[in-house]
Amino acid sequence: DTEVTQTPKHLVMGMTNKKSLKCEQHMGHRAMYWYKQKAKKPPELMFVYSYEKLSINESVPSRFSPECPNSSLLNLHLHALQPEDSALYLCASSQDQAEGIGAEAFFGQGTRLTVV
Amino acid sequence: AQKVTQAQTEISVVEKEDVTLDCVYETRDTTYYLFWYKQPPSGELVFLIRRNSFDEQNEISGRYSWNFQKSTSSFNFTITASQVVDSAVYFCASRGGSSASKIIFGSGTRLSIRP
Numbered sequence: 001d002t003e004v005t006q007t008p009k010h011l012v013m014g015m016t017n018k019k020s021l022k023c024e025q026h027m028g029h030r031a032m033y034w035y036k037q038k039a040k041k042p043p044e045l046m047f048v049y050s051y052e053k054l055s056i057n058e059s060v061p062s063r064f065s066p067e068c069p070n071s072s073l074l075n076l077h078l079h080a081l082q083p084e085d086s087a088l089y090l091c092a093s094s095q096d097q098a099e100g101i102g103a104e105a106f107f108g109q110g111t112r113l114t115v116v
Numbered sequence: 117a118q119k120v121t122q123a124q125t126e127i128s129v130v131e132k133e134d135v136t137l138d139c140v141y142e143t144r145d146t147t148y149y150l151f152w153y154k155q156p157p158s159g160e161l162v163f164l165i166r167r168n169s170f171d172e173q174n175e176i177s178g179r180y181s182w183n184f185q186k187s188t189s190s191f192n193f194t195i196t197a198s199q200v201v202d203s204a205v206y207f208c209a210s211r212g213g214s215s216a217s218k219i220i221f222g223s224g225t226r227l228s229i230r231p
Contacts, residue, residue, distance in 0.1 A: 042221035
């Protein structure tokens with residue numbers, strides 16, 4: 001099973017709203033990631049969690065707030081977003097074992113976010 | 117710092133033709149990993165293959181094959197006898213050897229297979 005589940009699949013929110021994106025994996029993976037992907041562009045890394053601790057923040061604006069409640073869940077809290085934040089938000093996880101086993105990341109289907 | 121370059125923005129071929137997608141990487145890490153992902157119109161990124169820096173063995177999986185050459189810092193992907201279902205955006209990616217390191221993507225190659 002290499003499934004990463006993201007909810008919701010689509011989200012439309014106003015600039016004053018607060019919403020959350022959710023991501024879940026049951027593969028026992030130790031690392032989890034948030035990526036942002038604009039149309040016709042590659043995914044851009046936002047955050048990396050390792051063993052439930054934030055290990056990488058790619059200078060993401062504070063209106064994006066990640067949270068890792070446990071080893072299976074990853075949330076992305078959204079507040080006061082701008083229309084330019086509209087994008088596909090992808091969650092991923094990887095096993096991260098020695099000698100590269102599990103170095104690859106498995107991605108969810110993404111949440112297509114529209115900020116109006 | 118890592119960098120992945122996919123110089124081919126778009127490729128269009130007729131079904132059953134062979135097609136090669138190019139990938140050139142840059143890294144200062146002695147241990148690193150290279151990947152190929154497929155992104156169909158549905159949006160999900162599908163993992164295709166991982167290659168470790170210490171293993172230059174090429175790989176074949178059905179109609180797919182990968183050529184990893186450290187001497188030219190390249191990790192090219194060939195689809196033999198292409199099919200319409202192969203139409204997608206293909207991303208080459210890399211990461212360093214440390215745990216939970218960044219996975220950096222190339223700009224992607226949009227592959228269209230015409231019937």
